[in-house]
Amino acid sequence: MRAIFLDRDGVICENRSDYVKSWREFKFLPGAKQSLAALRYLGLPIVIVTNQSAIGRGIVSADVVEDVHYRMSAEIQAYGGLITGVYYCPHHPEDRCDCRKPQPGMLLQAADALKIDLSQSYMVGDAATDLIAGQQAGCHPILVLTGRGLPQLPRALGSVRKQFTITRNLMQAAGYIYRMERQSIQNKQRDEIDNVQPQEFGLLAGNL
Known part of the structure; x- marks a missing residue:
């Protein structure tokens, strides 16, 4: 099963330099809820992975x-989206844990x-650390230019070894993922047709 992994701050909500310390300080980015509602139609799990060193x-x-996270998920669901799970790293950077991105924990x-199946999944983030975590896990990394995305672009280009996709925001990332999934379905259908043996075509024709 494939999945869509999303960073939180800078992708779904505003990235605050002083951290989100309450629901009152949590502000959805423009178009984020619409994007998550659109992604639900793909039928893939949507999983948030976020560093919360605060x-x-x-x-x-x-x-x-x-x-x-509970309130965020509820508001997204009320808008038509669905968050399958939220994973967060609570550790201080100096703790050197294996869950804080860029680690893939x-x-x-x-x-x-x-x-x-991580090799068929996507990791969407606004920082090089998000892309590196996705890369180490085997996902396809996608950088959005919201949040820290634009200033992080040079670092991402210099440190992410795996090819990654750049999109303006989560809405554009959702459109890209939708196109990739549609192409994957079309390729699978084409392979299934190519694998049908001639005698099977005869049987099918005889049943019409």
Whole structure:
């Protein structure tokens, strides 16, 4: 099963330099909810993977972060989208954990829990660390230019070894993923037709 992994801050909501410390400070980016509603039609799990070092820094509690995620998911669902899961890293950068992006730990954890084929999945983020995490997990990385995306572009070009896609925002990323999935379905159908043996065509014709 394929999936769509999304960073949170700078992709779905505004990226604050002082961290999102409450639901009141959480602001959806323009078009984010519409994009998530559109992605639901693909039938793929949508999984958010986000670094939340404000917990490890003692700025905000894990309970507050989870409340923000609960409210965020509920509002997205009310708009027609559906978040399959939210994974967050609470650690301070100096903790050197294996879940803080650019480490792929959160993606690997989600893949194990949800039986996701990472090699056929997407990772959408606004920072080089998001793309590197996706790359290490085997996903197709997509950089959005919202949030930190534009200033992070030179770093991404210099540090991400795997080819990645650049889109203006989540809406454009959703359109790109939709086209890729449609192409994948068409290729699969074409392969199925090519694999049908001549005698099978005869049987099909005889049944008409």
